[in-house]
Amino acid sequence: MISPEIINKLFDIASIEEVVGEYVMLKRAGANYKGLCPFHDDKSPSMSVSPSKGIFKCFSCGQGGNIFQFIMEHEGLSYPLAIKHLADKYNVPIEEGQIDVTELKEEARVKEGVYACLEFARKYFYERLNESQDGKVVYKPYLLERGIAQQTIDTFSIGLSGTQRTDLLDEGLKNGYGAQQLYDAGLVKKINDAEGVIPSNLRDTFIERIVFPIFSVSGKVLGFGGRIIKKDTKAPKYLNSPETVVYEKRKELYGLSVGKNDIRLKDRAFLVEGYMDVVSLNQSGVENVIAASGTAFTEEQARLIKRFTHNITMLFDGDVAGVNASLKHIKTLLAADLNVEVALFPPDEDPDSFIQKRGTSAFKEYVTEKSQNFIGLIAEVTLGNQKNDPIKKAETARSIAENIAALPDPLKRAAFINETANLLQIPERVLIDEVNKFKQENRKQKEQEQRREERIQEKQNSSDTSSSYNYVPEFTSFTTAEALLVDKKSYQEQDLLKTLILFADQEFDEEHSVAEYIFKELQEEEIWPVSKEFETVFKDAYAYLLEHKMLNELYFIRNPSTSKMAAGILSQRHKLSPGWEDNFEKIVKTEDDNYKHQVVQNLNYLKLNHIEILMKENQEKMKCAETEQEVLHCQQYHAVLQEIRKKITDEIGTVIL
Numbered sequence: 001m002i003s004p005e006i007i008n009k010l011f012d013i014a015s016i017e018e019v020v021g022e023y024v025m026l027k028r029a030g031a032n033y034k035g036l037c038p039f040h041d042d043k044s045p046s047m048s049v050s051p052s053k054g055i056f057k058c059f060s061c062g063q064g065g066n067i068f069q070f071i072m073e074h075e076g077l078s079y080p081l082a083i084k085h086l087a088d089k090y091n092v093p094i095e096e097g098q099i100d101v102t103e104l105k106e107e108a109r110v111k112e113g114v115y116a117c118l119e120f121a122r123k124y125f126y127e128r129l130n131e132s133q134d135g136k137v138v139y140k141p142y143l144l145e146r147g148i149a150q151q152t153i154d155t156f157s158i159g160l161s162g163t164q165r166t167d168l169l170d171e172g173l174k175n176g177y178g179a180q181q182l183y184d185a186g187l188v189k190k191i192n193d194a195e196g197v198i199p200s201n202l203r204d205t206f207i208e209r210i211v212f213p214i215f216s217v218s219g220k221v222l223g224f225g226g227r228i229i230k231k232d233t234k235a236p237k238y239l240n241s242p243e244t245v246v247y248e249k250r251k252e253l254y255g256l257s258v259g260k261n262d263i264r265l266k267d268r269a270f271l272v273e274g275y276m277d278v279v280s281l282n283q284s285g286v287e288n289v290i291a292a293s294g295t296a297f298t299e300e301q302a303r304l305i306k307r308f309t310h311n312i313t314m315l316f317d318g319d320v321a322g323v324n325a326s327l328k329h330i331k332t333l334l335a336a337d338l339n340v341e342v343a344l345f346p347p348d349e350d351p352d353s354f355i356q357k358r359g360t361s362a363f364k365e366y367v368t369e370k371s372q373n374f375i376g377l378i379a380e381v382t383l384g385n386q387k388n389d390p391i392k393k394a395e396t397a398r399s400i401a402e403n404i405a406a407l408p409d410p411l412k413r414a415a416f417i418n419e420t421a422n423l424l425q426i427p428e429r430v431l432i433d434e435v436n437k438f439k440q441e442n443r444k445q446k447e448q449e450q451r452r453e454e455r456i457q458e459k460q461n462s463s464d465t466s467s468s469y470n471y472v473p474e475f476t477s478f479t480t481a482e483a484l485l486v487d488k489k490s491y492q493e494q495d496l497l498k499t500l501i502l503f504a505d506q507e508f509d510e511e512h513s514v515a516e517y518i519f520k521e522l523q524e525e526e527i528w529p530v531s532k533e534f535e536t537v538f539k540d541a542y543a544y545l546l547e548h549k550m551l552n553e554l555y556f557i558r559n560p561s562t563s564k565m566a567a568g569i570l571s572q573r574h575k576l577s578p579g580w581e582d583n584f585e586k587i588v589k590t591e592d593d594n595y596k597h598q599v600v601q602n603l604n605y606l607k608l609n610h611i612e613i614l615m616k617e618n619q620e621k622m623k624c625a626e627t628e629q630e631v632l633h634c635q636q637y638h639a640v641l642q643e644i645r646k647k648i649t650d651e652i653g654t655v656i657l
């Protein structure tokens with residue numbers, strides 16, 4: 001059990017707009033905020049955040065809930081772990097035993113262990129750099145010499161790995177971390193692949209390296225990038241953590257946790273190639289910088305950065321490798337509907353060396369002067385100064401057309417086609433045909449991929465009948481007809497619950513609030529919800545009402561089992577933007593005014609269903625009756641039930657055949 005004080009304290013201090021704003025750029029829209037939903041590929045802001053209610057809701061994919069739901073979904077954590085996550089973040093102390101680890105699912109537990117190991121390693125590496133003998137004598141002077149100041153070391157938590165083969169392993173084991181956990185975290189490797197994860201078969205992943213922790217957007221350590229210092233070695237210059245349960249390279253951007261606020265503020269991100277570029281620019285006061293960890297920019301990374309800005313300027317070396325790397329990134333960035341510019345640095349210079357040599361203002365001037373869109377870049381690279389060479393021209397046009405075809409926005413495509421036609425002196429018509437050819441190819445490719453995925457999905461579904469997609473509620477003890485009745489009842493229970501969430505603390509009559517009236521009726525008529533789905537929800541809410549003498553939407557927003565539903569229906573009511581309000585005012589008003597009627601109707605339908613279930617049960621009993629007495633008894637009961645049913649149907653105004 002997690003103490004309610006902790007949860008309530010977190011609700012008080014961690015506002016929804018701050019928690020969500022950590023991951024998503026939010027813009028004010030009246031009393032609420034809007035932003036791109038991180039849970040689906042959102043093209044226009046579909047997510048609404050309501051500070052007054054403490055909820056978020058996506059009108060496209062349906063995700064919604066309170067601060068904990070957001071963290072659960074976004075970080076892939078269980079409820080208790082999401083609480084712990086926010087408690088850590090907001091410095092709310094949790095005492096031993098307050099969060100029961102046995103409640104946690106296996107995967108969540110593994111993740112938690114991995115996160116703990118990574119944080120331990122970060123601290124260990126950082127202390128080694130700043131406090132150990134070789135750190136102070138050899139490695140820190142090296143960094144300082146390269147222009148990395150202490151403040152930057154602190155900001156990015158730069159550290160030094162062990163120098164022996166098992167320094168971190170030994171230290172980790174000594175501090176109570178398991179060999180398996182350290183292995184799952186990617187901090188140690190197997191020496192012999194065929195053997196197990198036991199200390200004698202393990203060695204550190206990072207040896208004699210300067211290590212840069214890779215942080216998630218929210219600032220959790222996911223892994224490390226290590227740079228070797230020694231020159232006389234065969235080991236690779238750069239080494240990254242392997243992919244783990246918490247680290248998926250294609251989803252992360254180095255520097256985002258540090259730079260995200262500045263990226264929002266400037267509404268632009270500089271994309272660079274290496275960790276050192278990020279660190280060095282940051283130190284010189286250019287904080288809106290990210291790096292894509294070596295690989296080509298992925299769709300996921302594009303989606304991630306889009307939450308903070310739509311404008312990217314790539315800052316790459318002007319050498320062949322740098323140009324090719326930037327060309328590789330462009331298509332993904334364009335396809336994600338990002339506005340991309342590129343500024344190439346002189347050969348043999350990278351952003352790091354440039355800013356260190358020439359200073360911040362020269363750097364900024366250079367970037368402004370050299371920034372060009374992808375058309376300019378491709379023309380510069382492919383065409384160079386052979387502007388009249390027809391073969392080069394065709395090659396350039398084709399390469400540009402391929403990139404234009406990736407743009408989702410037809411207006412942008414048209415504008416870029418026009419620009420290219422002017423630049424290359426080629427008729428627009430020819431370019432349009434070329435772009436369309438590429439678009440067709442892209443579509444074919446996508447369809448093929450989709451089919452492949454569908455086939456894989458089908459296979460999985462047929463081999464895994466217990467998957468959650470095929471989940472069938474347990475009605476095994478009912479016949480089909482009865483199951484349908486129960487199903488209907490559950491649907492009506494859901495409706496009643498919605499009414500309760502919306503209007504719980506409104507007045508029903510002089511003596512009762514809506515909540516009090518509903519529970520009084522449920523109690524008196526003995527029609528407590530029976531579906532597994534809602535039984536606990538209603539009972540808990542009733543207990544809360546008895547204890548606190550009040551019940552309102554806040555209770556349902558904060559309760560983990562109802563917050564998603566609450567976010568859904570409460571946001572729906574407040575979804576209307578100012579412009580729409582006039583048109584919809586009538587409808588909204590009607591709903592609010594009609595709530596008493598709605599309460600009565602909901603209860604009536606529920607009662608009706610309950611009666612029908614009783615009648616069914618009674619009929620079954622009659623069939624099995626052995627004495628005349630029993631039959632008579634059943635018949636009388638049937639008449640009573642029929643009477644009640646008629647009363648209710650009259651009230652509902654529906655004819656039941």
Ligand SMILES: [Zn+2]
Nearest residue numbers: 037040058061
């Ligand atoms: Zn969504």
